[in-house]
Amino acid sequence: MRIGNLSGRLTLFSEQGAVDVEKASGGRFGADPQGVYQDWTEFLDWARGADLSAAQSFDVAALGAPAPAPAQLFGIGLNYSDHAAESKLGIPDSFPPVFTKFRSAISGPISTVNLPPGGHTDWEVELVVIIGRRAEKVSAEDAWGHVAGLTVGQDLSERIRQTAGPAAQFSVGKSFPGFAPMGPWLVTPDEFADPDDLELGCAIDGETVQHARTSQLIFPVPQVIAGLSAVMPLFPGDVIFTGTPAGVGLGRTPQRWLQPGDELVSYVTGIGELRQTFA
Ligand code: ZN
Secondary structure, three states: OEEEEEOOEEEEEEOOEEEEHHHHOOOOOOOOOOHHHHHHHHHHHHHHOOOOOOOEOOOHHHEEOOOOOOOOEEEEOOOEHHHHHHOOOOOOOOOOOEEEOOHHHEEOOEEEEOOOOOOOEEOOEEEEEEEOOOEOOOOHHHHHHHEEEEEEEEOOEEHHHHHOOOOOOHHHHOOOOOOEEEEEEEEOHHHOOOOOOOEEEEEEOOEEEEEEEHHHEOOOHHHHHHHHHHHOOEOOOOEEEOOOOOOOHHHOOOOOOOOOOOEEEEEEOOOEEEEEEEO
């Protein structure tokens, strides 16, 4: 099932197009794309039997983030060993580094991002998890049962700000406006033969710069949820960026940064793609 945000309204997507949830459910479920996670189980029960015959074509430019205002947005660092190596940082043993992307950075899947002047802005394609059921001290075994679905994310990162000063500033360097595009929609985990082995990648003006599989994650999705929820509860609608594989600009020789006019296309196979243009 594909569920998302079209012009700020909760929407179901089928092969035939888009169905507005508030209208199709006769008002039983509201239009707020973030509010639906509070009633996720009831919503899925309804959506599985919903009449989608009124599906209409839609403009992809009107898609918003499937979780546009999460209570918490977690970023996971150094979760692929080849990316940890290119970053010249150690491989985490018991749990990876955690930071936040402040929610003002969230955007929909198609956007223009203003590059911070004088910065070194880098790309990081990531699988993104959206929580559907409160998770507190859950085991890895039970973790997928707390996931509403998966989407594509770009953890855009301004490296000068991220690394300046006596202690790294991951959360600030990764939270400029538009630095957390997500979409094009949420796909429920049951849509995948193996949700722990998904192909992802990104390309700049058609040149592939990252390409990997989520089976390479050092801490797979269940371990990330178990580890985070051991410390703090995860709320319905919370978002987790699960980490990026090798191929970022920071790890290249010479290093490479996004430039005005670049078009960055990011994808997870089976979910869809993001398209960012830089100005
Ligand atoms: Zn990242």
